[in-house]
Amino acid sequence: MENIWLQAVKRIHAIAETGREFSHNEYDLERYQDISTLAQQLLASLANTPLTAIENLFRPDVDDGGYITPKIDVRGVVFKDKRVLLVKEKIDGLWSLPGGYADLGLSAAENTEKEVFEEAGIIVKASHLYAVRHKAKGEYTPDIRDFYKLFFLCEALPEQEIKAGMETDDVGYFSIDDLPPLSKGRVIATDIHHAWEFVCNPARPTLFD
Secondary structure, three states, rough: OOOHHHHHHHHHHHHOOOOOOOOOOHHHHHHHHHHHHHHHHHHHHHOOHHHHHHHHOOOOOOOOOOOOOOOEEEEEOOOOOOOOOOOEOOOOOOOOOOEEOOOOOOOHHHHHHHHHHHHOOOOOOOOEEHHHHHHHHOOOOOOOOOOEEEEEEEEEEOOOOOOOOOOEEEEEEOOOOOOEEEOOOOOOHHHHHHHHHHHHOHHHEEEEO
16 A cells, blocks of 8 residues: 555645646646646655656656546466466566556557567457556555556467567466565566456456455
8 A cells, every 4th residue: 555645745746737737827827837846856755766757757748747647557367277477577577467558549458468468479368357456555566656457367379388578588377376576566466366266256346446
């Protein structure tokens, strides 16, 4: 669960940016800009991150500004018996379910299938959306951005060999009872265990916060 101060500052920044988008009063616009700048400074302090890195998150070419909404992260879960497909992230050397930001022009399921192919080298079909998580409410590594995380069960086409992609160093199947060190900004063990519970009981409802 995120620190309450981080939650509050992210919310303040979102309110300020929304105010800048819809206000037409020059004095209000100046105040909203001041609030946004202060929120970015606080975010940098809370995250122990240089202010320039925080500012880059809100540039027009990074985020379209205006009404601030959560980003979308998609993850695909592929099982072989009771082993789950994981990829080793180049960025931190830890393991995760294949996935990443959802790209424009594709559905959530299509994005998930694309990510699994790019990171693990196999063609899959997304079959069930088993969980929708608000990252800030989970036991993930805290993030200055806000995310909805969509988890899909996927079925792999037969007779395919897994292979690492451009953003991954390794790929493999792991017992869900003996998982490698996970990249907890991306996935936590609970996400994988919930997926297996869904496999065992497909009638169970989709999990959501």
